[in-house]
Amino acid sequence: MFTRKTPARLRTAASIALGVVFAAAGCSNGPGSGGGRSFEFWSFTGINQEAAVQEYERANPGIDVRLSEVGSSVETAQSLTIGLAGGKVPDLVLIQGDDMPRFVDQPHNFRDLREFGAADVQDDYLDWVMSQSVAEDGSIIGVPTDVGGMAIAYRADLFAEAGLPTDREEVGRLWPTWEDFIATGERYTAATGEPFVDNAATSVFYQAVNQVSRKYYDDEGELVYAENPEIRDAFELALRAVDAGITARQSTFTEGWSAAMKQSDFAVVAAPSWMLNSIRSNAPETAGAWDIAAIPGGAGNWGGSYLAIPADAANPEAAWDYIREMQSPQGQLRHFTSSGALPTTPSVYEDERLAGYTDPFFSDAPVGRIYTDSLLGLEPFHIGPDSAPIGQEFLNALTDVEQGSGDPARAWENALRNVEIAIGE
Amino acid sequence: MATTRLDPAPEAPAPRGPHARRASSRVRQGFAERIAPYAYIAPFFLIFAVFGLFPLLFTFYIALFDWNPIGDQTYIGFDNFTRLWEDGRFWNAAGNTVSIWLLSTLPQLMLALVLAHLLNHARLRYAAFFRMTMLVPYITSVAATTIVFAQIFDRDYGLLNWLLGLVGVGPVNFVQSVPGSHLMIATMVIWRWFGYTTLLYLASLHAIPRETYEAAAVDGAGGVKQFWHITVPSLRPVIIFTVVTSTIYGLQIFTEPLLVSRAAPLTCGPARECQTLTLFLYEQGFGVFEFGYAAAVGVALFVMVVALALINYLASSRIRSER
Numbered sequence: 001m002f003t004r005k006t007p008a009r010l011r012t013a014a015s016i017a018l019g020v021v022f023a024a025a026g027c028s029n030g031p032g033s034g035g036g037r038s039f040e041f042w043s044f045t046g047i048n049q050e051a052a053v054q055e056y057e058r059a060n061p062g063i064d065v066r067l068s069e070v071g072s073s074v075e076t077a078q079s080l081t082i083g084l085a086g087g088k089v090p091d092l093v094l095i096q097g098d099d100m101p102r103f104v105d106q107p108h109n110f111r112d113l114r115e116f117g118a119a120d121v122q123d124d125y126l127d128w129v130m131s132q133s134v135a136e137d138g139s140i141i142g143v144p145t146d147v148g149g150m151a152i153a154y155r156a157d158l159f160a161e162a163g164l165p166t167d168r169e170e171v172g173r174l175w176p177t178w179e180d181f182i183a184t185g186e187r188y189t190a191a192t193g194e195p196f197v198d199n200a201a202t203s204v205f206y207q208a209v210n211q212v213s214r215k216y217y218d219d220e221g222e223l224v225y226a227e228n229p230e231i232r233d234a235f236e237l238a239l240r241a242v243d244a245g246i247t248a249r250q251s252t253f254t255e256g257w258s259a260a261m262k263q264s265d266f267a268v269v270a271a272p273s274w275m276l277n278s279i280r281s282n283a284p285e286t287a288g289a290w291d292i293a294a295i296p297g298g299a300g301n302w303g304g305s306y307l308a309i310p311a312d313a314a315n316p317e318a319a320w321d322y323i324r325e326m327q328s329p330q331g332q333l334r335h336f337t338s339s340g341a342l343p344t345t346p347s348v349y350e351d352e353r354l355a356g357y358t359d360p361f362f363s364d365a366p367v368g369r370i371y372t373d374s375l376l377g378l379e380p381f382h383i384g385p386d387s388a389p390i391g392q393e394f395l396n397a398l399t400d401v402e403q404g405s406g407d408p409a410r411a412w413e414n415a416l417r418n419v420e421i422a423i424g425e
Numbered sequence: 426m427a428t429t430r431l432d433p434a435p436e437a438p439a440p441r442g443p444h445a446r447r448a449s450s451r452v453r454q455g456f457a458e459r460i461a462p463y464a465y466i467a468p469f470f471l472i473f474a475v476f477g478l479f480p481l482l483f484t485f486y487i488a489l490f491d492w493n494p495i496g497d498q499t500y501i502g503f504d505n506f507t508r509l510w511e512d513g514r515f516w517n518a519a520g521n522t523v524s525i526w527l528l529s530t531l532p533q534l535m536l537a538l539v540l541a542h543l544l545n546h547a548r549l550r551y552a553a554f555f556r557m558t559m560l561v562p563y564i565t566s567v568a569a570t571t572i573v574f575a576q577i578f579d580r581d582y583g584l585l586n587w588l589l590g591l592v593g594v595g596p597v598n599f600v601q602s603v604p605g606s607h608l609m610i611a612t613m614v615i616w617r618w619f620g621y622t623t624l625l626y627l628a629s630l631h632a633i634p635r636e637t638y639e640a641a642a643v644d645g646a647g648g649v650k651q652f653w654h655i656t657v658p659s660l661r662p663v664i665i666f667t668v669v670t671s672t673i674y675g676l677q678i679f680t681e682p683l684l685v686s687r688a689a690p691l692t693c694g695p696a697r698e699c700q701t702l703t704l705f706l707y708e709q710g711f712g713v714f715e716f717g718y719a720a721a722v723g724v725a726l727f728v729m730v731v732a733l734a735l736i737n738y739l740a741s742s743r744i745r746s747e748r
Contacts, residue, residue: 078711085494102714106496251688255575259582389713392689399688399695403601406696421514422713 038064039091039318044076045069046277047305048339049094052326055334065322073099073305080310084109089310092319095142097132097304098388104135104142105385111309112139116320124329125344128380133306141308143327146341148272148303149371150207153279156291156363158267162191168365172294178208178237181296185246188267195248195266197241201398202252203270205238209391211300216391217384225390226416235394235412242402249402258282270295272302273342273371280361292365299378304344342371349376386423393418481727484720492717505721515722517697518705519729521607525682525701526675528611529618534667536619541626542648542656556627559620570613571684575600578609578685600686606699610681618674622667629663630656665741672733676726679703702726 037060043049053065070076073096080103083089095103103109118140122130125144133142152175156166164187165171175181181204185196197203209215212230217223225231241247248266250257260266261283271279271292279290307327309319325331332343337353348354349372357368397415400406406414488506491499509515543549544556562570577584578599586596599605633655641651682693682701691708693699700708702722710719 081494081711081714103495106493109495250581254687256579256581259579263582265581396689396692396695399601403598403695405598405602405698421512424508424715424718 037062037315037318037321038066039313039315039322040066040068041092041094041319041322042068042070042076042080042090043094044071044073044096046072047094047274047341051338052335055338056322056326059325063318077102084310087312089312091309091313091315092322093308093310094145095306095308097148097306097383098391100132100142100306101383101385101387103308104133107135107137107139107141109311110139110141111311111313111316112141113143113309113320113323114140116317116324118143121324121328124347126346126375128378129304129344131380132383133308142306143308143323144344145305145307145327145332146274146335147301147344147375148274149342149374150210150270150272150295150300150302151292151370151374152295153269153271153275153290153292153362155264155267155286155289157289158192158194158264159188162188162267164188164191166291168291168293168363171291175296178204178296182237182241182244182246185241185268186244189244189246196246197268197270198248198250198257198260198266199252199399200238200241200247200402201395203247203268204241205234205398206302206391206395207270207295207300208234208237208297209394210302211297212381213379215381215383216387217382219382221382221384223384223386225419231394232412235398235415238398239401239408239411242398243408247402249404251399253278262286264289270302273340273367274303276340276359276362276367287361288363290361291363292367292370294370295374299374299376301375301378336368340367342375346372346376389422390419393422484723484727487717488720488724490717492715492720494714494716498717501717505718506724508718509721509725514697514700514705515702515725518700518702521603521682521693521697521699522676522678522701525607525610525614525678525699526672528607529614530668530671530675532611533615533619533622533671534664536615537622537626537667538657538660538664539652540619540623541630541660542652544623544627545630545656546648556624559623561620562616563618563621565617567617567680568684570617571681574609574613574616575685575687578605601688601694601696601698603698606682606685606694609685610678610699613681614675614678618671622671625663625667626660629660633659662741665737669734669737669741672737673730676730676733677703679707683707702729 041049041053049067049069053067057063057065068090070079076093077095077099080089080093080095121143122140126147129144129147130140133144134140152171154171159166159171164184165174174184188194188196209231212228212234214224214228214230216225216228216231248260250260250266261269261279262285264286269275269279276292280287307323309316309323313319326335329343329345329348332341332345333348333351333354335341336343337357340359343349343354354368354372355366357366358364359367394415397406397411397418400414401408401411489500489502491497491501491504540559544552544559546552549555576582578586580586580596580598580600583599585599589595589597597605599609637655638651641655646654678701682699682704683690685699686692686694689695691700691704691712693701693704703726706719706722706726709715709722
């Protein structure tokens with residue numbers, strides 16, 4: 001690059017310049033370019049925001065939505081946290097419900113959507129879903145995009161072999177309570193010798209614990225997980241399911257779980273509405289063998305997401321236009337018919353396109369009706385900043401027992417101790 | 426070298442007359458020449474300062490805070506370190522790290538020694554081909570390797586348990602038991618690194634004159650004797666080197682434990698069966714966003730690496746003085 005005749009001064013200057021360029025290359029991130037109504041959008045994978053973005057771009061020519069599917073919902077929240085701390089943020093971001101409390105706790109990182117008129121449309125959404133994105137100072141930091149109404153997906157063909165009823169109404173009547181659910185599992189396992197449900201930690205504990213009236217926090221935001229009998233009951237329920245020997249001991253979303261689903265090694269899995277897509281893509285060869293029944297214990301919710309605009313967004317108005325158009329009751333209804341995400345806007349629950357929606361993969365089950373029914377009459381509970389790690393420790397303690405290494409008699413005490421260490425109380 | 430010491434003394438009169446211009450330009454050139462070497466090495470040190478030294482010092486700083494990346498940052502002194510000292514999860518992670526490191530390093534170095542010795546053998550056919558293939562595991566992505574191994578070691582649908590079942594051994598829960606998961610991760614580390622280490626050993630073996638082996642063979646020494654009396658002693662310095670590098674890699678092992686347990690990735694199993702120190706750091710930093718506490722784990726890890734490097738240094742300098 002340099003010959004010996006290059007003046008020494010030039011060489012020196014060039015070397016220094018090179019060094020500075022190298023050093024600077026790593027930390028340059030220009031401000032979000034592109035004005036007007038174009039904006040940058042971070043979403044997570046597996047939720048098919050691509051479809052919604054394309055629909056929006058078709059309806060609004062000239063608008064360029066730069067969508068990044070960052071990773072899983074957890075990874076997206078991680079990237080957002082790092083971005084907020086470091087100053088590199090998108091204009092619009094999708095945040096999963098479980099990650100929301102941490103962000104709601106620090107509302108200064110987000111635009112208060114009331115500036116854009118969110119207060120006017122607030123009543124379009126389910127109260128208890130909307131309230132989870134309202135900060136203590138009253139600012140609205142997120143608009144709910146979907147909820148995870150709960151149900152049980154079951155294999156009608158395997159039920160028939162085990163001598164159980166196969167009609168979804170009759171199946172729902174088999175298990176008004178979780179005790180009945182376990183009893184049905186014992187009947188199934190006795191008849192076939194095969195496990196009944198994929199696992200006890202998520203399919204029993206995680207469902208039951210989302211049907212309570214008070215979860216890990218009380219309504220004032222005080223931690224009550226240790227003395228709350230509803231949590232203890234849900235935990236004991238899962239231990240009973242393990243003890244009954246009806247679980248396939250396959251943790252949700254693992255390779256073994258997918259393999260077991262493909263090979264029909266369990267007959268039942270707890271399935272919030274978004275789980276239907278997982279089942280469909282994991283085990284396409286089981287199409288038509290599945291059906292969907294009501295969940296034991298009545299209404300409940302698992303999952304759901306929010307759209308938020310970071311405080312430093314370069315194009316907040318463009319992002320808000322997108323929210324207003326795509327998350328309106330009609331917008332959510334259209335998204336339901338294309339992707340199956342359950343709307344958070346109860347005004348469309350009676351719409352024939354939703355209430356009459358059936359899914360051939362699941363034996364033409366009226367999924368729209370089943371999932372919206374599971375949301376009505378739901379008792380909301382307070383979700384706090386440590387809800388996710390607390391839930392994770394309870395799940396871990398149960399999985400440990402289910403895998404055969406944990407002692408069931410000491411599982412509850414272990415879980416409480418781990419929660420205390422985890423949240424630093 | 427009078428030309429390089431041209432700076433006039435401060436009280437010396439300024440040069441005048443026809444030589445003045447030449448002298449001053451030589452002064453400037455001398456200055457440029459003197460700083461040129463620093464400029465050449467500057468890029469590395471600038472990059473190191475920005476991406477190495479600054480993060481390191483900043484980590485020490487953050488470790489003194491209760492640091493919420495999107496909220497408040499409160500100075501709490503050494504509280505993070507006292508909490509770390511009392512945290513069973515930290516010691517569990519430290520134990521797992523050492524256990525996985527021991528399980529992987531010793532067999533890996535043995536295997537590489539034997540392989541290098543065999544590959545160095547004069548009569549081996551297609552030696553070049555075998556040497557080439559040694560590097561295949563090393564250049565395969567860790568993530569891909571881990572996913573394949575996780576499937577092989579699966580409890581219910583894995584190849585290994587199927588083979589064990591053929592000989593009547595019940596399914597082993599590799600992923601969610603302490604010995605099983607450590608064995609599994611160690612196997613992955615061995616698989617990834619044995620070829621690399623073998624080639625390192627092989628390179629040093631080439632420095633040994635072939636006549637040494639021939640003379641030994643003439644004296645009646647068999648392959649095993651040659652291995653212990655020629656190969657191993659002459660590889661001593663490179664063995665020390667591989668022990669040092671594998672220690673540093675072993676303390677930082679991250680990808681394999683993160684990817685083997687899909688049920689609870691951040692803890693590598695529901696009861697932290699194979700959570701290593703770096704994974705614990707990651708869990709605290711990016712799982713629950715306790716940056717201050719995670720930084721304290723980082724500082725502890727730093728201290729451990731420095732201590733081990735020092736021990737390795739002392740051990741290797743002793744060996745040098747013995748020779």
